[in-house]
Amino acid sequence: MGKKISSKLFAELEHIVGVHNIIKEREKMLDYSHDEFSLKEISRMPDMVVKPSSAVETSSILKLACRENIPVTPRGGATGLCGGCVPQYGGIVLSLENMNRIKEIDKDSQMAVVEAGVTLMEFSRAVEDEGLYFPPHPGDESAFIGGLIATNAGGSRAVKYGVIRHYICGLEVVLPTGKIIRLGGKLIKSSTGYSLLNLMIGSEGTLGVITEAVIRLLPFPGAIRTLIIPYHGLEEAIETVPLLLKKNILPMAVEFIPREVIQVTEDYLQKKWPCAEGETHLAVILDARGTDELDFLSEEVAEICFEKGALDVFVADSPQKQRDVLEIRSKIYEAIKTYTVEILDIVVPRGEIAVHVKKVQEVSEKYGIWLPTFGHAADGNVHTHIMKGRYVDGKIIPVPENTWRPKIDQVREELYRDCRLRGGMISGEHGIGLVKQPFIDLVLDEETLSLMRGIKDVFDPDRILNPGKIFPMNKEI
Ligand SMILES: Cc1cc2nc3c(=O)[nH]c(=O)nc-3n(C[C@H](O)[C@H](O)[C@H](O)COP(=O)(O)OP(=O)(O)OC[C@H]3O[C@@H](n4cnc5c(N)ncnc54)[C@H](O)[C@@H]3O)c2cc1C
Known part of the structure; x- marks a missing residue:
C-alpha cells in the first residue's frame, strides 16, 4: 500500500501547481477513481488529484513522489477499457487535463506539436482546418493524445493507415525520477541507438509521463x-x-x-x-x-x-x-453499455478471425451468456462483449447477477486460450492495464516478461509510476 500523503507534502504540491489544480475532496475525486471499464471492483480512490500545467511542474511532482515513495498514476481522458488509469495503490492521480495546447501545426513538414492533454476531437478538427489529416481514429474522441500514445491506440482505420505508433515522431517525457527527456523530433526516420521513443509508445504510463508529442500528419483524402x-x-x-x-x-x-x-x-x-x-x-x-x-x-x-x-x-x-x-x-x-461487463480486445492473425468467432459462438451457447462480437475485420482485432443481458427481438433483457457473475471467468479464460492457440495476443489496441494483467503470462513467456520487468526497473527504480499495471507489483510501496 502507498504511504499516506502528509500535510507537508500537500503544501509542497500546492506550491508547485497552485491550490486550484489540486483535488482532495472525496466526492470530487470519485470521477478520478475509474475509467470506462464497467465493474466497480476496477476502481480505487486516489489520495489526491494533481493537475500540472507543464513538464517542469510534472517533474517537481514526480521528484516529491519519489522522495516520499508515493504512487503516481498518469491519467488522460479516462476512456480506457482496462483500468489503466485507476490508482490501484492510491496516492496521486496525475491528470494531464491542463496541458491542452496545440503548439504548432507545421504545414511544410506536415507535423504537429501538441501537449498530452489535447483531446482527439480537438486535435483532429484543428488539423483538418489546415487541410491536413490525422488518420488514427479510436472510437472515443474524448481520449487525450497522451493516453492514445501510452496505449498505442488503434481504431478502425488501422488497416490502411496503421496505429498511433506510426505517427509519433517525437516525445517529451518526464521520467519517474523527475528527469525530463526529449526523444526523436520532426524526423521521418532515425537509426540512432535504441528506440526509446517506441518503448514509450504503448508503455501505459509505467515508464514515464508523456507531456508533449510531435505527430506526423497526412494530406486530407479527397x-x-x-x-x-x-x-x-x-x-x-x-x-x-x-x-x-x-x-x-x-x-x-x-x-x-x-x-x-x-x-x-x-x-x-x-x-x-x-x-x-x-x-x-x-x-x-x-x-x-x-x-x-x-x-x-x-x-x-x-x-x-x-x-x-x-x-x-x-x-x-x-x-x-x-x-x-x-x-x-x-x-x-x-447503446449496450449498461449491459456490458467487459470488452475483450483479442487480436489474431487475419486468417483466424472466422474460426475464433466460431469459438465465441460455441462458448456463448455453452455458458448461456450473450457474447456479441464485432471488430476490425481486416486487422484481426475482435471485440467480444461479455454481457449481463440477453438479446430478445431487438431489445436487451437483464440477466440476474447470480447467473452471469459465476461464468465470466470461465468465458474469458476459454476465449484467451483460443486466442493463444491461434497465435494471437490478448490486447490488440486497448492495452493490458489492470484488468488483463493476470492473463499476460498466457501469451508472453517468462523470458520476455523478465526483460520487461528489467526495463521497468531501469526507468522506475522506486516503482512509483502506475504500479500494478501490465504485470503484478512484486514490491510493497
Ligand atoms: C466508446 C469507446 C471506443 C473506443 N474505441 C477504441 C478504438 O477503436 N481503438 C482503441 O485503441 N481504443 C479504443 N478505446 C479505448 C480508449 O479510448 C483508448 O485506450 C485511449 O487510447 C485511451 O486514452 P485516454 O486518454 O482516455 O487514456 P486513459 O484511459 O486516461 O489512460 C490509459 C492509459 O494511459 C496512461 N496515460 C494516460 N495519459 C498518459 C500520459 N500523458 N503519459 C503516460 N501515460 C499516460 C494511463 O496511465 C493508462 O495506463 C475506446 C474506448 C471507448 C470508451
Whole structure:
C-alpha cells in the first residue's frame, strides 16, 4: 500500500501547481477513481488529484513522489477499457487535463506539436482546418493524445493507415525520477541507438509521463464513402476481406457487425441503418483522391462482395447518410453499455478471425451468456462483449447477477486460450492495464516478461509510476 500523503507534502504540491489544480475532496475525486471499464471492483480512490500545467511542474511532482515513495498514476481522458488509469495503490492521480495546447501545426513538414492533454476531437478538427489529416481514429474522441500514445491506440482505420505508433515522431517525457527527456523530433526516420521513443509508445504510463508529442500528419483524402454490405452469415462476411486485399483494394476500414447490436443501437438513437437484411453486416469505408476513383473502387468492392454471397450493397453516399451510419456504428458501445461487463480486445492473425468467432459462438451457447462480437475485420482485432443481458427481438433483457457473475471467468479464460492457440495476443489496441494483467503470462513467456520487468526497473527504480499495471507489483510501496 502507498504511504499516506502528509500535510507537508500537500503544501509542497500546492506550491508547485497552485491550490486550484489540486483535488482532495472525496466526492470530487470519485470521477478520478475509474475509467470506462464497467465493474466497480476496477476502481480505487486516489489520495489526491494533481493537475500540472507543464513538464517542469510534472517533474517537481514526480521528484516529491519519489522522495516520499508515493504512487503516481498518469491519467488522460479516462476512456480506457482496462483500468489503466485507476490508482490501484492510491496516492496521486496525475491528470494531464491542463496541458491542452496545440503548439504548432507545421504545414511544410506536415507535423504537429501538441501537449498530452489535447483531446482527439480537438486535435483532429484543428488539423483538418489546415487541410491536413490525422488518420488514427479510436472510437472515443474524448481520449487525450497522451493516453492514445501510452496505449498505442488503434481504431478502425488501422488497416490502411496503421496505429498511433506510426505517427509519433517525437516525445517529451518526464521520467519517474523527475528527469525530463526529449526523444526523436520532426524526423521521418532515425537509426540512432535504441528506440526509446517506441518503448514509450504503448508503455501505459509505467515508464514515464508523456507531456508533449510531435505527430506526423497526412494530406486530407479527397473523398470518403461508406458501403454497408449485409450477409446471411458471419463466415461469408469475414471471408470477403482477404479477397479484397488480394485484389489490392485496401479500404480505410472494414468492420464486421452483428445485426442484433445494430438493431439495439437503432432503437437507442432512433436512427435508421440503411438495411435490415442478414445476420452480419460489413461496413467498408473507402477513401480516394476523387469521386471517379471512389466510384471505380466501390464497383470493384461490390463485385467481390456479391461473389462471396452478399445480399446487397448499400452506399451511404450523401454526407447525412454517411453521418447516420457512422453515428450508429460509433454509438453501439453506448447503446449496450449498461449491459456490458467487459470488452475483450483479442487480436489474431487475419486468417483466424472466422474460426475464433466460431469459438465465441460455441462458448456463448455453452455458458448461456450473450457474447456479441464485432471488430476490425481486416486487422484481426475482435471485440467480444461479455454481457449481463440477453438479446430478445431487438431489445436487451437483464440477466440476474447470480447467473452471469459465476461464468465470466470461465468465458474469458476459454476465449484467451483460443486466442493463444491461434497465435494471437490478448490486447490488440486497448492495452493490458489492470484488468488483463493476470492473463499476460498466457501469451508472453517468462523470458520476455523478465526483460520487461528489467526495463521497468531501469526507468522506475522506486516503482512509483502506475504500479500494478501490465504485470503484478512484486514490491510493497
Ligand atoms: C466508446 C469507446 C471506443 C473506443 N474505441 C477504441 C478504438 O477503436 N481503438 C482503441 O485503441 N481504443 C479504443 N478505446 C479505448 C480508449 O479510448 C483508448 O485506450 C485511449 O487510447 C485511451 O486514452 P485516454 O486518454 O482516455 O487514456 P486513459 O484511459 O486516461 O489512460 C490509459 C492509459 O494511459 C496512461 N496515460 C494516460 N495519459 C498518459 C500520459 N500523458 N503519459 C503516460 N501515460 C499516460 C494511463 O496511465 C493508462 O495506463 C475506446 C474506448 C471507448 C470508451
